[in-house]
Amino acid sequence: MEPGEYDALVVKARSSSTAALELLQFMRTHKIHQPELVLQHGAKLVRSQRLGNELWTVLEQVFMAAAELGCDDWRDYCLKELTKNFPSSLRVERLKGIEKESQADWKEAEKIYQKILSTKPEDTMAHKRLIAMHKQSGKVSEAIEAINTYLQTFSTDSEVWHELGELYIEVGSLQRAAFCFEEMIVHNPRSMYTILTYAELLYSVGDFEASRKYFSMAAYLDEMNLRALWGLATCNMALAEKDKAREKTKQFQELQKLTLERLKTAYKGFGATGKPAAKLLAMMTL
Amino acid sequence: MAPSAGYSFHPQAYAKAVLHVCKHSSSSVLGLFLGHADGKVIKVVETIPLFHTHALGPMLKIACMLAEEHCKSADASLEIVGIYHATPSGSTEMTPVKAIADKIAANFASASVWSLDASKLPDKHFAFKGMGRVKDEWKAVGSDLVSLNSEVLSETSRLIGEMRFLDVVDFDDHLADGNKSWLNETLFAGDKLEKIRAD
Numbered sequence: 280m281e282p283g284e285y286d287a288l289v290v291k292a293r294s295s296s297t298a299a300l301e302l303l304q305f306m307r308t309h310k311i312h313q314p315e316l317v318l319q320h321g322a323k324l325v326r327s328q329r330l331g332n333e334l335w336t337v338l339e340q341v342f343m344a345a346a347e348l349g350c351d352d353w354r355d356y357c358l359k360e361l362t363k364n365f366p367s368s369l370r371v372e373r374l375k376g377i378e379k380e381s382q383a384d385w386k387e388a389e390k391i392y393q394k395i396l397s398t399k400p401e402d403t404m405a406h407k408r409l410i411a412m413h414k415q416s417g418k419v420s421e422a423i424e425a426i427n428t429y430l431q432t433f434s435t436d437s438e439v440w441h442e443l444g445e446l447y448i449e450v451g452s453l454q455r456a457a458f459c460f461e462e463m464i465v466h467n468p469r470s471m472y473t474i475l476t477y478a479e480l481l482y483s484v485g486d487f488e489a490s491r492k493y494f495s496m497a498a499y500l501d502e503m504n505l506r507a508l509w510g511l512a513t514c515n516m517a518l519a520e521k522d523k524a525r526e527k528t529k530q531f532q533e534l535q536k537l538t539l540e541r542l543k544t545a546y547k548g549f550g551a552t553g554k555p556a557a558k559l560l561a562m563m564t565l
Numbered sequence: 566m567a568p569s570a571g572y573s574f575h576p577q578a579y580a581k582a583v584l585h586v587c588k589h590s591s592s593s594v595l596g597l598f599l600g601h602a603d604g605k606v607i608k609v610v611e612t613i614p615l616f617h618t619h620a621l622g623p624m625l626k627i628a629c630m631l632a633e634e635h636c637k638s639a640d641a642s643l644e645i646v647g648i649y650h651a652t653p654s655g656s657t658e659m660t661p662v663k664a665i666a667d668k669i670a671a672n673f674a675s676a677s678v679w680s681l682d683a684s685k686l687p688d689k690h691f692a693f694k695g696m697g698r699v700k701d702e703w704k705a706v707g708s709d710l711v712s713l714n715s716e717v718l719s720e721t722s723r724l725i726g727e728m729r730f731l732d733v734v735d736f737d738d739h740l741a742d743g744n745k746s747w748l749n750e751t752l753f754a755g756d757k758l759e760k761i762r763a764d
Contacts (some may be wrong), residue, residue, distance in 0.1 A: 289731070312591065315728055347591065389667040417654045448619045449593070449661060476621070483622040490623075506624065506740040513623045551748045552739065555634035559627075 280309050292320055299324055300333065303340060314344035322353060344372055346381035354378060369395060373404055385412060403433060410442070419450055421511055437466040439441065444476075453484050471497055475506050482510070487517045498538070503545055511538045539563060570605035571710045572695065576717040577753055581612040581706045583692055583721050584752075586651040586681045589617035595662065596735065597632055598647040598679070607646055607675055611639075613747060614636060614735035620665065628736045629745075635748070646673055649693060654681035657694045659703065670698045677706065686725070689718045705746040720758050 288305055291298040299320040306317065310357035319340035324330055330337055344350075344359035353554040358371075358378055365371045372395055373455075379388035389412065406429055413422035426443045433439065444459030460477040467473060491514040497507035515535040518525075525531070539560050546556040578598065586594045599611040609720050613632050615625070636643035648669060650662045651684055657680040659666060670676040672721065678695035695706030724730070732752055734745040753759050 282744070301651070313731070314733070319728070389738055415654065417656060445619065448621070451664075476619075479621040479623050505743050509627045509740070510623045544741055549743050550746060552631075552743075552746050552752050554638060555631045558634045559630050 285311060286311070291315075291318065296324060296327060296329075300330075300337075303337060307336070307340060314347045317341060317344035318348060318350060318353065325357075335364065338524065339374065342375070346377050347380065354381065369399065369402070373408065376405070376408055380408070380412060384406070385416065388412065397488060403436065406433075407439070410439075414446075419446060421425075422446060423450075435466065437463045448480075453480055456480055469500065471501055471504065471507075474500070475504075475510065478507075478510055478534075482514060482517070486519065487514050490514050495534075496543075503541065505542075505545065508538055508542050508545070512542065512560075516563060535564070571712060572607045572609060572697075572706065573603075574711070574713045574717075575600075575610045576714055576720070576758055577607070578609050578612045579691075579713055579717055580721045580724060580758055581614065581752060582649050582679075583681075583731065584724060585614040585617075585687070585735060586649070586683075587600045587686075587725055588730040588733050589651075590683075592617045593619070593653065593661065594621045594651040594681075596649050596764045597645050598649060598677075599628070599632065599636055599643050600646040601640075601642040601644065602646075602675060605675065606663050609646060610643070613748075614733055614749070617735060618737055620662075624740065625665065625738070625758060628727070631736075631747075640680070641654065644673055645669055646675070647677040647679060649679040649681070651683070654682075657682050657711070659696050659736075663703075665687055666696075674698065678703065686722070691718065691720050714761055716761050717758070724756070724758070 285305065288298065288302045290301040302323070303317065303321060303402035305311070305484075306313065308465060314475070317340055321337050321344065324337055325334070338357045338361055342354055345353035345357065346480075347523050349352065359373055361368075361371050361374065372391065374547060376388045376395075377393040379391060389409065393459050395402050397407040410422055410425045410429065413419075413425055423443065426446070428438060429439060430436070430443070440459045440462045444456045444463070447453070447456035457477065457480040460473055460480060463473045464472070464477060474493055476496045479488045481487075481493060491511065494507050494510040494514055497504055498511055501507065512535065515531065515538065518531075519535075542556065542560055546553040549556070578600075582596055582598070587630060593616075595616045595697040597615060598609045599613060600609040602608075613628075613635075615628050632645060635739055636645070648662060648666060650659075652661065659678050659680055662678060666676065666678045675698055677695050677697045679695050682694045691708065691711055695704055695711065696703045697706045729752075734747055734749055736747045738745045739747045
């Protein structure tokens with residue numbers, strides 16, 4: 280996804296139904312979560328009755344958005360249409376579970392998911408919904424326990440490692456969160472998001488040296504990545520404070536100089552936010 | 566420092582914070598309130614939306630330092646006076662942000678923490694539950710201590726209805742695309758909200 284690509288689509292979708300459909304597709308592919316937009320455009324598209332084969336995907340997408348936003352009419356309509364067309368579909372069965380969840384009927388939802396699992400124990404979606412239900416009712420420790428059990432069977436599911444990592448961050452167990460992100464790096468060593476979050480976690484637990492390495496790697500993979508550059512600058516500052524003599528060596532001075540130069544160049548083109556950034560960068564010179 | 570006699574919110578500061586939490590209703594959201602003490606009243610005059618993912622050390626530090634630089638150049642008396650946050654579960658407990666709040670309080674003794682209470686939004690009531698720093702402890706802020714022009718509440722509702730929250734940019738967005746400004750200087754340009762004066 281290019282910067283600005285999504286925003287341009289959002290604007291275009293206001294005036295053309297082809298663009299609206301494109302926007303919905305884009306949101307599905309890139310997992311962009313903005314249910315209000317889905318409902319707004321999806322509802323219009325469904326009403327137009329010109330969706331052809333896309334209809335079912337859009338109905339499912341609108342259903343999810345409506346269930347989340349508490350828009351019961353659309354939720355019920357979409358589910359009714361989908362059930363009519365796919366009476367024996369497992370995918371629709373899961374949606375019925377989600378419908379119950381949106382009504383806070385946890386017992387009924389659990390029944391539906393357990394039923395799916397009794398015939399198809401490898402159905403990861405149903406497992407994930409059960410975990411998500413713990414989370415929704417605010418039971419974080421139960422959710423963590425359920426995820427750990429899940430990972431004993433499906434240990435390569437990095438989406439779930441991610442979920443576990445975020446939960447650990449939420450409860451402040453940063454060492455454990457870091458472990459989850461290590462798993463994710465093993466699965467996908469070039470994911471900027473994972474590398475950067477891991478670097479931030481290492482910094483937060485006080486391992487500035489390792490954090491600097493991962494921020495450096497991110498800045499190597501994507502030269503002008505702001506998160507990587509700011510992170511690198513912060514690490515350098517923290518390390519300089521810890522060990523003054525070592526950080527005075529030419530190598531580390533050069534690293535900070537390069538980082539700050541890149542940030543300065545980047546912020547020249549950024550308008551209003553450039554002013555505070557320039558001042559801060561001037562202060563950060565070692 | 567003596568307990569604060571009240572908190573006064575600038576219309577745009579309140580609206581921006583509410584729009585920010587509405588944009589990311591299924592994530593944890595965090596932002597800063599900038600302002601100053603005016604006698605015993607804390608005036609919140611500006612909002613800096615920060616994160617809608619996790620708030621971890623390095624980026625939080627940079628964001629606060631940038632906000633401080635912004636304060637210095639905007640108005641010498643401006644400083645970080647508090648934070649606001651929201652959770653996807655709707656809990657108004659301050660526990661998830663307590664460590665951050667303590668840091669803010671170390672720099673500004675009368676700091677406050679505002680948790681979104683989304684149930685108040687449909688009725689057009691003030692939608693944050695406040696905790697104020699009083700003698701090294703966090704104490705609930707009575708709703709009678711909050712002052713906000715009543716027109717702002719209905720205008721904020723209107724802005725939510727118009728889905729204007731989609732236009733709010735936070736520091737997370739800025740880090741992903743530097744052209745997006747976390748200062749949100751044009752968010753309310755030409756809007757009726759601009760004309761409402763602070764109480």
